[in-house]
Structure formats: structure tokens, C-alpha cells
Amino acid sequence: MRIGFLGVGRIGVSHAAVVAQHPAVEEVVVADADPARAREVAQRFGARAVETADEVFAAGVDGLVVATATDSHADLILRGAAGGLPVFCEKPVALDVPGTLRVRDAVASAGTPVQIGFQRRFDAGYIAARNAVNRGSLGELRRVHAVTADPHPPSAAFIPTSGGIYRDCLIHDFDAIRWVTGREIVEVTAVGTNRGAAFFGEAGDVDETVVLLTLDDGTLGTVHGSRYNGGGYDVRLEVAGTRGTAAVGLDDHAALWSAEPGVAFPADEPHPTFWERFAPAYAAEINAFLDVVRDGSPSPCGVDEALEALYVAEAATLSRVEGRRVDVAEVRK
């Protein structure tokens, strides 16, 4: 297989590292808006650097990985699908519902598989929690609690084009809750504050947030998000039922510590970034995409799934801005 890459920044380079080592990949062709970056990455992985997206498409690749800035995802997916290429694209598909619907419809009529990068679906802990729910070993589901807290804020330049904390960041929690529980999120109440850098507020965004959720079976949920969690990269999910509770992310790298005297938990250092926390999941998701390219197997996480998580992010954004509870049906198109 020959795989094309558009965008080899923080996340693109980690995908390129896995793809370049795959035994069925003959050639990796990379382009980046920063050509020096493309050349440097190509040299590191024995790939071929080209200058433009056009050259990647002209290189006759069998599949395309898009890891560019968010606002270019939709157009690049559309180009790939129009050329009949299987596409892996980082989340989110687009920053709004109309843009995502446009991609969903075009991809459906092109008939090409598109996989969106919700890597938690490939993480061992999330998979085990989902299996526990499916087996019924937690009993009847009653509560969920998710956390995504970054140790450091992104750059000031990133925030205005990020879509805000719900579309950019907590969208992973919304997707994971849907996927692990098998339920839809139907109602959202979000509050948030800007207690960190002023650039969050200037972009209409917040850096601390708590979201209350109701799922379609009556299960209640909370999602906590922060851009300032100095204790480390904290990503967890608790799923509680009438017979037990499963916790994802509560291992020796957890970014919290027990205040109980005599309890030395966790034993190890917290994960500093998403990369250390999710490296095996990122590798598993991109290897799954290579299976899609090679075998023509269906996408394990298509645009429809990304759209459902985006609806929840839209509802949370509306709820915070208008200071009210929002029925997710209100933002569905």
C-alpha cells in the first residue's frame, strides 16, 4: 500500500511513525503547509516529501491520512472521497453541523470508507468498560462520570479556530460515553468559566467546564473539562450501575493522588500529555485504518458517529452560552 499524509504536526507525525513501520506499506508520501516540516518528517521515517496536497493526490496513493488544522478537514476529506480514496481524518470533521452533514452526504454517495480519529474506542480500558456494560456485569446503568483535563493550555493561536472546548476537547468524552454505554445523550446543561489566559474568553471560549448529561435510558452523567490541570493529563471515565462501577484511566499513571493516610496511589508519574496516555490506542486506530485500505473493510468510526458526538458538543456550547438546559434534539438537523 501507498499512504498519503496531509499535515504532519503533533498528531500526524505519530500516525506517520506507525504507518511507516507497517509491513504492508510500501511508501508514505507526506505534505504539510510547512514544507520544511514535511521534509524533516519524511527523512525521519524514510517517506517521500512533496510540496502540496495536489502532489499527494497525484502520487497514486491507496489511502489518505488527514491530520491538518481542523478548519481544513472537511475539504480534504471531500477531495479524498471524490478520488475514491479511503480517508482517515482527525476529529472533528468540521466545526459545525452543516459542514459535517455536507461531508457525511458526499462520503455516502462516493461510497468510500472514512474513519474519524476517536482513538478512545481503541484504548484497552474503554474497550473493557464497554464489554462490562454489554455483558451486564455492572447491572443496570445509572451514572457516568468523565474527565478530560489538559496539563497546559494550547497556544493562543489555536483557540479561535478550535471550535471551543466542547467541539475540540470534550467531544472525545461525548463519543466515549455513547460508545461505552451504547446509549444516546439526549439532554445537556453546561457551565464554564475563564479563569486562565484571557485569550479563551476573547474567543468566546472557557478553560474550565462541567457538563451535566441525561442519556436516553435515564442514566445521568457529568463531564469535567479543564485546560489547566497542573497535576498531569487526566482522562478518566467511570461507569456506574446497580451491581458495580468500572473506572477507565485509574491506573498507576492517574493524574490524581489518594488523600487517604497510608494509601500510596498512584505508584507512578502521571502521563504528561495525550500522546503518552494514548500511544497504543493511536497505533491501534491507524492500524485499523490500514486494514480498511487493504481489505476494503468498513470504517470502524465513520462520519455518522462523529456527527452524533458533534451534536452533543453543539448542545453543550449552546447551553453554556445561553445559560439553560438544552435538549440535543434542538441542534439536530
Ligand SMILES: NC(=O)c1ccc[n+]([C@@H]2O[C@H](COP(=O)([O-])OP(=O)(O)OC[C@H]3O[C@@H](n4cnc5c(N)ncnc54)[C@H](O)[C@@H]3O)[C@@H](O)[C@H]2O)c1
Ligand atoms: N485525536 C486526538 O487525540 C487528537 C490530538 C491532537 C490533535 N488532534 C487533531 O488533529 C489535528 C491536528 O492537530 P495537531 O495538534 O497535530 O496540530 P499541529 O498544529 O501540531 O499540526 C498540524 C499540521 O498540519 C499542517 N497544516 C495545517 N493546515 C494544513 C493544510 N491545509 N494542508 C497541509 N498541512 C496543513 C501544519 O503546518 C502542521 O504541521 C487537529 O484537528 C486536532 O483537533 C486530535
